[in-house]
């Protein structure tokens with residue numbers, strides 16, 4: 001690592017010379033861009049190409065103002081249904097159960113009304129700042145054309161499915177952004193190609209969507225490199241934290257670092273432990289199928305509220321994104337979960353061509369309280385954690401980058417980050 005003169009942060013405070021950011025998903029590239037903007041000598045390391053993790057295959061929805069935690073009151077009642085395999089959008093593998101049990105037990109504790117409310121309130125403090133953070137990076141990286149500003153429409157066939165959103169709506173009313181309740185006619189007016197089988201809708205006008213999340217992450221990475229940042233390919237396996245600068249082991253190489261940012265998504269738990277943080281990070285797996293675009297199809301992302309899947313119009317077709325599969329990181333994929341949703345998708349969008357061009361499995365990094373970890377390691381103040389963004393990682397990535405850069409520079413991030421400490 002080059003030995004430049006010690007630089008100052010934007011407020012004149014001393015700042016580290018060399019920062020290593022580990023993980024080039026939406027969170028890592030956003031951190032790298034912001035840190036580079038502050039003038040740091042930044043190396044972004046990933047074992048593969050930028051954006052090939054969860055940031056590639058998500059539903060592409062920027063859920064600005066959303067704050068609904070995974071654990072919601074009454075969720076324990078659904079567990080037998082999940083274990084039965086009857087709900088393809090929320091599946092659990094029996095074999096993984098013993099391993100998942102401690103995380104699940106914590107998730108259930110976090111689903112109590114008081115905990116869910118506190119978690120939603122914490123997420124809302126981030127959600128309020130997500131949109132300007134996205135706008136900032138979209139302008140800097142020339143990715144405006146990838147952003148669709150038409151909101152998100154969730155539709156419900158049965159009263160039971162709509163009524164089941166009551167807890168989430170109550171939290172959203174208290175803490176989240178704006179939404180509208182639609183009737184059947186209003187749904188038809190908004191999206192005429194959706195079958196007339198849906199009686200209720202929830203429309204979130206402030207949400208945006210991306211037509212190609214992978215290309216956006218790549219554009220962020222290219223801007224970072226174009227601005228003098230260094231991109232290295234290699235697996236980070238460990239650290240030497242006994243001396244300064246610190247050392248990050250990348251394959252057989254060593255990279256010196258005055259500060260380290262860990263942004264390795266669902267793979268963060270073991271590395272965080274080495275860096276002084278014991279964090280109950282779990283994984284919520286999710287699949288997608290790419291289907292051909294329709295000649296006349298939906299113009300904005302849709303969610304089928306009864307069957308829990310999203311359909312997003314993207315540059316290379318329609319993306320059908322699955323809900324959640326609870327299984328370990330290493331368990332082999334079972335694309336059957338997402339394929340079983342195809343008949344419901346066809347019923348939702350008559351004329352849908354269900355011949356898939358690709359299938360994908362990704363990993364959401366999720367803590368039982370649904371709050372990401374954003375802040376310093378409990379042991380090493382020059383090591384920063386930026387992971388655990390669960391279903392909202394695409395949305396919160398740019399904001400997290402800004403917050404981490406503020407912490408590294410010693411600036412006030414303007415948001416109380418105590419709820420997002422590693423050991424909370």
Ligand SMILES: Cc1cc2nc3c(=O)[nH]c(=O)nc-3n(C[C@H](O)[C@H](O)[C@H](O)COP(=O)(O)OP(=O)(O)OC[C@H]3O[C@@H](n4cnc5c(N)ncnc54)[C@H](O)[C@@H]3O)c2cc1C
Nearest residue numbers: 023025027047053054055058059061236265286393394395
């Ligand atoms: C089906 C599905 C749909 C989703 N839909 C949405 C949505 O609509 N909106 C939304 O906001 N979010 C959505 N999400 C969640 C979102 O995709 C994630 O929260 C987000 O992408 C996480 O970003 P990340 O940068 O933390 O992790 P990742 O994108 O997974 O990046 C982590 C990176 O770390 C690298 N890495 C890991 N270990 C190492 C190592 N030891 N050495 C070097 N590199 C390493 C990996 O290669 C990877 O590139 C969805 C997720 C799924 C699965």
